[in-house]
Amino acid sequence: MPESDMQIHFKFDQNHIFLWTFLALQILVLIAYLNFSASWNNGSHKKLWGSKGSISFLDQSNQTIFSKLGLSKFKVYYHSDVNTEIYLKTEKIEKFFITVNDTVCYQMGTDVEYMKRKSKFYNRVEKCECMPGYHGNDCSFPEVIWRAFIAFRQEAIIQKRSKTRRIIHMFVITHPAQIPLAAIKINELFDIVDLFIVAESDLNQNGESKPFYFKLKLDKGLCQGKQHKILFTPIYQSGGEKESASKISWEKSRKIIKNLRDDDIFIQLDSLEIPNSKALLFFKLFDGFTLPVQFRLKWNVFGYFYQHPNKAKKVTAGSTVLMLENLYDNDPNLIQSQVWFVVGDLNHYGGWFCELCYNINEIPNFIQSTTDQQNGKNFLNHDLIDEKYLEQIIGDGIYIDGKTQLINNYEGKDNYYAPEYVVQHYWKYSNLMINLYNKADYN
Structure with a gap:
């Protein structure tokens, strides 16, 4: 064989050797990964589910692993009201x-x-x-x-205090458009709230059957890595249940939480209402304030770039578990009947209420589906509200009633512009931070 042919043949073999070696390494890595996944799934890690379906997900001495590795997408777990026991953690x-x-x-x-x-x-x-x-x-x-x-x-x-008080926060989902704001709430308060109780009815506000939208989102990975602090309670009002969703949800939840203490704090707010995290942490660590607690929330509209001229919304929402049981007959809705301690004023807010802070294409459907009396006073004829109308009023800084002028907020001038989680993830929530329909520079 000529020398030139031998050189070409040798180079050709070198290329083949390199390709086959690279392929073999890939196969070895894949085999190692599959073996690791199999050993994980066969129980060489800590088990997710305990006996009788109990989960001590917040007890440091028996920490449960809620993530599961595998070939599929990272999966996390939330609690439901079926065969579940929850034990809340106490910190020094x-x-x-x-x-x-x-x-x-x-x-x-x-x-x-x-x-x-x-x-x-x-x-x-x-x-x-x-x-x-x-x-x-x-x-x-x-x-x-x-x-x-x-x-x-x-x-x-x-x-x-000598040990932390636990905080339980309940809210009700009434429309799928509310879910992104609910997720912001969970992320904002995750390190402080010990358990989020999320209730959702199988009926919409007009009494029509609907799926459990929040559960569907959880199943697809909503609040990934944080679901272990979420207790989802489905409310089957289509079966004739007459009590409110929040009362039914709390009746279910307090049977599931096995180590409730009388001085644990229960807070019920709307899914769009986010309390001030610094205030909640103070409640965890100290005694001496008077309950019930009212939050004066900054009233934003369409996004954090606009504020309603009334500036704030007052919501009485917090009591101890003992007070909820003895004074309010375990009905969270009755907490609003009294107020002693008010968190927030017109310059230093006790949290945020972001009204109609949805994607613009979701707002008409939300307005059509709601029968809330307060909203009914604020909204024009439902048929007049479409995306074109919304783009016009958001650009002009007008409220949904078509006449009330909104106040412009500026991030650099406002220490309470938006929840910290939203500010830290600015571009993820740019639709809430920036007025995309702004027509002029308001000063």
């Missing part, structure tokens, strides 16, 4: 505080780095240095709570 209060030179300070509200630098020069630091927006000797009072106590005008003895 010390994890929220830090000691600098024998001075105990609230970590979230304290400029710890400044204190450490200061201690190098003065050898000893005798007081906590608060971050902007925090007050108190240990910097544990966020601005909204500090102002609430000033407005309360009654003597209050605030004491740090």
